[in-house]
Amino acid sequence: MNPTLRAALAALALSGTAAGADGLATPLTGTPGDPARGAQIVTDPQHGLCTLCHAGPFPQVAFTGTLGPDLTGVGARRTLPDLRQQIVDSRRANPDTIMPPYHATEGLTRVGERWQGTTLLTAQEVEDVVAYLATLTGDAP
Ligand code: HEC
Known part of the structure; x- marks a missing residue:
């Protein structure tokens, strides 16, 4: 194995996550994700903020970035571990x-007070x- 790759893998192991080129294969929690709750988070402009940047099959969202x-x-072009890592x-x-x-x-040194030391989404979210x-496997509705 080349030394750069070995160092990168060692750093990943130290960081305590199973991140790698193939993404994060292990779910973050023991409770399977709920796609309906996920849809709410993705399309809620106050929560996930995803639609600030992403269009998608979200007819309920008036303006998408x-x-x-x-x-x-x-969901068809990316694997689950890959999506989780993203x-x-x-x-x-x-x-x-x-x-x-x-x-x-x-690395989030100047996020607002609300976000200091916490994550934007919980593990379950x-x-x-x-x-x-993962359910977004088809064409636009
Ligand atoms: C500030 C803009 C921004 C926000 C907010 C954002 N993304 Fe992204 N996202 C991007 C960009 C830009 C890319 C393309 C990859 C890159 O440039 O790193 C991307 C890539 C992705 C990809 C891979 C897409 C593909 O076609 O392979 C997924 C999945 C994704 N984002 C999901 C989300 C979800 C879910 C949220 C909300 C929880 C979100 N993004 C919030 C900008 C954003």
Whole structure:
């Protein structure tokens, strides 16, 4: 194994998560994600904020942003571990991403007081969002 890869894997092991190139295979909680709750989080402009950047099969959302890719069909093109990793900390896939890391606290030095030392979504909320995204396998409604 090349030394850079070995160092990267050691750092990941130290960080206590099973993150890797294949994403996060292990669910964050013992309770399976609830897609209906996930749908609420994704489409709630006060909570998930996802639609600030993402369009998708969300007819109930009047205005959706275009900074991120359309989430239509994302459940078909990304695996579950991959989706989980993207929500937990999108910086693993793209260090320069503009997508917020929803279940990480490292590096967020000047977030508002409300968010200091806490995560944007709880572990269960991440599982709910992932379960919902996995259902988005079809074309736009
Ligand atoms: C500030 C903008 C922004 C917000 C808010 C945001 N994202 Fe993203 N998202 C992006 C961008 C940009 C990408 C493309 C990857 C990159 O540039 O890192 C992305 C990529 C993704 C992907 C991979 C899409 C694909 O086609 O492979 C998923 C899934 C995703 N986001 C889900 C979400 C969910 C769910 C939320 C809310 C909990 C969310 N995003 C909030 C900007 C955002």
